[in-house]
Amino acid sequence: MNTYLLSACALLALGTGTAFAHVTLETQEAAVGSTYKAILRVPHGCAGKATTAVRVQIPEGVISVKPMPKAGWTLQVKKGKYEKSYQLYDETVTSGAREVDWSGGSLPDEFYDEFDFRGTLAVDLPAGQTLYFPVVQECDGAAERWIEIPAAGQDEDALEYPAPGLKLAPKK
Amino acid sequence: MSAASLLRTVCTTGRPAICLLAAIVLFAAIAAPSPAFAHAALITTEPADGAVLAQNPAQFSLTFSEPASPLVLTLVQPDGTPVPLTSFRLNGQTIEIDNPQTLGSGTHVLSWRVISADGHPVGGSVLFSIGAPSAAPAVSEAVDRGLRSAIWIGKVFLYIGLFIGVGGAFAIAWLAKGGHSGRRIVIAAILCGLVAAPLSLGLQGLDALGAPFARLAQPGVWQAGLGTSFGWTVLVALVALGLGLLSLVGPRGGAKLFALAGLAGVGAALAASGHASAAEPQWLTRPMVFLHGAGIAFWAGALAPLGLAMRRKPVEAAPFLRRFSQAILPVVAVLAATGIVLAVIQVQAPAALLESTYGRLLLIKLALLFFLFTLAVINRWKLTGPAEAGETEVQRRLCRSIGIEMLIVLAIFGVAAGWRFTPPPRALAIAAVQPASVHIHTPKAMADLSITPGHVGPVAASIVIMTGDFGPLDASQVTLVLSKPDSGIEPIKRAATKRGDGTWRVDDLVVPVPGRWTARLDILISDFEIVKIEAPIDIRP
Numbered sequence: 001m002n003t004y005l006l007s008a009c010a011l012l013a014l015g016t017g018t019a020f021a022h023v024t025l026e027t028q029e030a031a032v033g034s035t036y037k038a039i040l041r042v043p044h045g046c047a048g049k050a051t052t053a054v055r056v057q058i059p060e061g062v063i064s065v066k067p068m069p070k071a072g073w074t075l076q077v078k079k080g081k082y083e084k085s086y087q088l089y090d091e092t093v094t095s096g097a098r099e100v101d102w103s104g105g106s107l108p109d110e111f112y113d114e115f116d117f118r119g120t121l122a123v124d125l126p127a128g129q130t131l132y133f134p135v136v137q138e139c140d141g142a143a144e145r146w147i148e149i150p151a152a153g154q155d156e157d158a159l160e161y162p163a164p165g166l167k168l169a170p171k172k
Numbered sequence: 173m174s175a176a177s178l179l180r181t182v183c184t185t186g187r188p189a190i191c192l193l194a195a196i197v198l199f200a201a202i203a204a205p206s207p208a209f210a211h212a213a214l215i216t217t218e219p220a221d222g223a224v225l226a227q228n229p230a231q232f233s234l235t236f237s238e239p240a241s242p243l244v245l246t247l248v249q250p251d252g253t254p255v256p257l258t259s260f261r262l263n264g265q266t267i268e269i270d271n272p273q274t275l276g277s278g279t280h281v282l283s284w285r286v287i288s289a290d291g292h293p294v295g296g297s298v299l300f301s302i303g304a305p306s307a308a309p310a311v312s313e314a315v316d317r318g319l320r321s322a323i324w325i326g327k328v329f330l331y332i333g334l335f336i337g338v339g340g341a342f343a344i345a346w347l348a349k350g351g352h353s354g355r356r357i358v359i360a361a362i363l364c365g366l367v368a369a370p371l372s373l374g375l376q377g378l379d380a381l382g383a384p385f386a387r388l389a390q391p392g393v394w395q396a397g398l399g400t401s402f403g404w405t406v407l408v409a410l411v412a413l414g415l416g417l418l419s420l421v422g423p424r425g426g427a428k429l430f431a432l433a434g435l436a437g438v439g440a441a442l443a444a445s446g447h448a449s450a451a452e453p454q455w456l457t458r459p460m461v462f463l464h465g466a467g468i469a470f471w472a473g474a475l476a477p478l479g480l481a482m483r484r485k486p487v488e489a490a491p492f493l494r495r496f497s498q499a500i501l502p503v504v505a506v507l508a509a510t511g512i513v514l515a516v517i518q519v520q521a522p523a524a525l526l527e528s529t530y531g532r533l534l535l536i537k538l539a540l541l542f543f544l545f546t547l548a549v550i551n552r553w554k555l556t557g558p559a560e561a562g563e564t565e566v567q568r569r570l571c572r573s574i575g576i577e578m579l580i581v582l583a584i585f586g587v588a589a590g591w592r593f594t595p596p597p598r599a600l601a602i603a604a605v606q607p608a609s610v611h612i613h614t615p616k617a618m619a620d621l622s623i624t625p626g627h628v629g630p631v632a633a634s635i636v637i638m639t640g641d642f643g644p645l646d647a648s649q650v651t652l653v654l655s656k657p658d659s660g661i662e663p664i665k666r667a668a669t670k671r672g673d674g675t676w677r678v679d680d681l682v683v684p685v686p687g688r689w690t691a692r693l694d695i696l697i698s699d700f701e702i703v704k705i706e707a708p709i710d711i712r713p
Contacts, residue, residue, distance in 0.1 A: 055699070057699075057700040134700035134701075136699055136700065145696070145699075145700075145702060147699075147700050147701065147702050148702060148704070161702075
């Protein structure tokens with residue numbers, strides 16, 4: 001256990017220094033078929049500039065999405081058709097939120113904030129794989145795009161702007 | 173060795189040290205390194221070098237820095253089988269070649285050998301793949317040293333025939349006025365040229381086809397040689413040599429006319445091919461080469477008859493010497509003026525004198541010319557007057573001096589013949605601005621990236637992007653990232669701007685060091701979708 005901790009610490013210390021600057025999900029593992037509360041952590045702005053908008057793309061298979069409003073930010077949900085239909089309780093769902101935007105706010109570089117939404121992870125999502133939530137962080141005249149998804153076999157640490165990922169666990 | 177024996181034949185002073193010096197210079201000219209740069213530089217090809225094509229191309233095209241015509245075009249298939257490409261069209265500076273067959277998948281080599289107006293064959297190859305790259309078939313482009321030496325010797329002999337032979341015939345007809353001194357040497361030189369000229373044509377044919385010596389007897393080789401611009405040089409040279417010979421052995425009445433026409437033929441033969449004649453602007457370079465060639469023939473041709481006349485019949489030689497010394501000043505002025513103009517056009521920047529083989533040969537030639545001019549000035553202003561007045565000691569000195577001049581002239585011929593193998597800085601400059609290009613192919617996206625010029629310093633990058641299946645790719649943003657981890661250089665990141673023609677460009681870019689860089693393109697396809705593709709790209713020093 002100790003060696004595990006030590007090596008984890010070493011990894012953190014030696015790993016990419018920018019790791020803490022990434023936009024990430026607070027909870028990075030959830031079971032398929034469950035309701036998931038996504039907390040997007042935005043640790044700082046784009047190269048010193050204040051964040052003015054956070055936009056997240058909802059991946060296929062995350063249904064019944066409801067974002068949490070934030071004071072000082074305009075919340076907008078872009079809806080669209082899903083690629084296939086999903087069964088939610090007794091209901092067949094074919095469309096819903098594809099993108100959630102919080103805009104018009106100001107999150108200075110020296111502060112930290114979270115942007116939340118909840119959704120249901122469809123039962124037919126592949127357990128064991130990672131689901132990615134690409135995020136575009138906009139600042140005044142600049143943008144950081146946390147949208148890189150590792151190719152098969154690619155090390156996630158090698159990515160400059162990785163999309164926040166959620167590991168899918170088997171249905172409970 | 174034949175160069176040395178040639179020297180012995182023409183040597184009039186019999187001084188071994190000087191003969192040796194000349195031989196060393198000649199040898200240095202042979203041994204000078206000859207870079208494999210193109211004389212007519214290849215600018216673009218279709219398909220591009222390294223391209224991966226989805227389907228069989230209907231035709232290929234090669235675009236050069238100046239109009240060029242193909243000598244040998246071969247398509248080497250992935251299994252190594254060569255297919256001759258015989259159907260092509262010339263379209264300005266572009267050669268369009270029909271693809272005769274459906275190509276299988278794998279890497280093919282389009283091997284080309286072309287000739288441009290300078291009459292010097294150049295070759296190269298373009299690799300492209302159908303479907304996916306495979307191991308490239310082997311195609312070699314080796315330098316045949318034996319053939320090169322033979323071409324060089326042939327060229328020196330041709331110069332001897334034209335300048336000493338035809339020039340000598342002119343001097344005998346116009347300046348000696350009835351004197352026959354040096355007639356035998358001049359005839360020998362003309363015969364030399366008459367043998368060397370056709371032989372050079374065959375050697376040129378071998379070089380044109382990239383063929384070995386063993387094929388010299390084949391008619392195709394001679395046809396290839398005749399088909400190049402050097403063919404004209406040989407034909408005109410043969411006429412000039414014939415006119416020179418006719419003026420010596422033909423009817424006396426026509427001697428002067430034949431000699432004059434022969435001298436003009438020397439200029440015309442040189443203007444028909446060669447680097448200098450091929451340079452732009454042609455309206456300037458060709459007349460310059462003509463005057464330069466005729467001037468050399470006038471000067472070099474007069475040396476042997478004059479020297480021999482002075483040694484054998486000093487009294488008869490006096491008017492010959494007077495006429496020569498009167499005429500030589502304007503001739504040298506024309507030689508110098510035309511030489512300077514041509515050198516400026518060819519070398520362009522003074523630095524190229526030292527940096528290129530062509531420039532170094534020019535420097536050797538200038539050094540030899542310096543000695544030659546020094547001797548000529550001494551002869552003209554110190555020795556000519558007393559010699560004309562009949563001072564025998566001075567006449568003997570003048571004889572010796574003329575002998576040395578002859579040797580220096582021969583050495584200059586050797587150096588000038590060495591230019592046959594070196595592209596002038598003008599052509600190198602065109603080659604230097606060629607872009608470094610790379611084709612990046614991934615299932616998600618493809619890109620053609622070219623960095624112009626492809627060497628260190630300020631450059632501009634041009635990017636064409638496509639989808640993985642050759643469809644249009646409408647990206648909202650393209651970023652070029654150049655990195656060279658082994659040199660400890662942080663990635664250079666530049667956002668590209670989209671041009672009206674659909675290409676993406678990066679202008680404010682400086683590549684600091686040469687070598688193999690990694691070029692990455694970050695292509696933002698939509699708000700939430702990015703594709704990053706990368707490939708190595710070689711940047712020249």
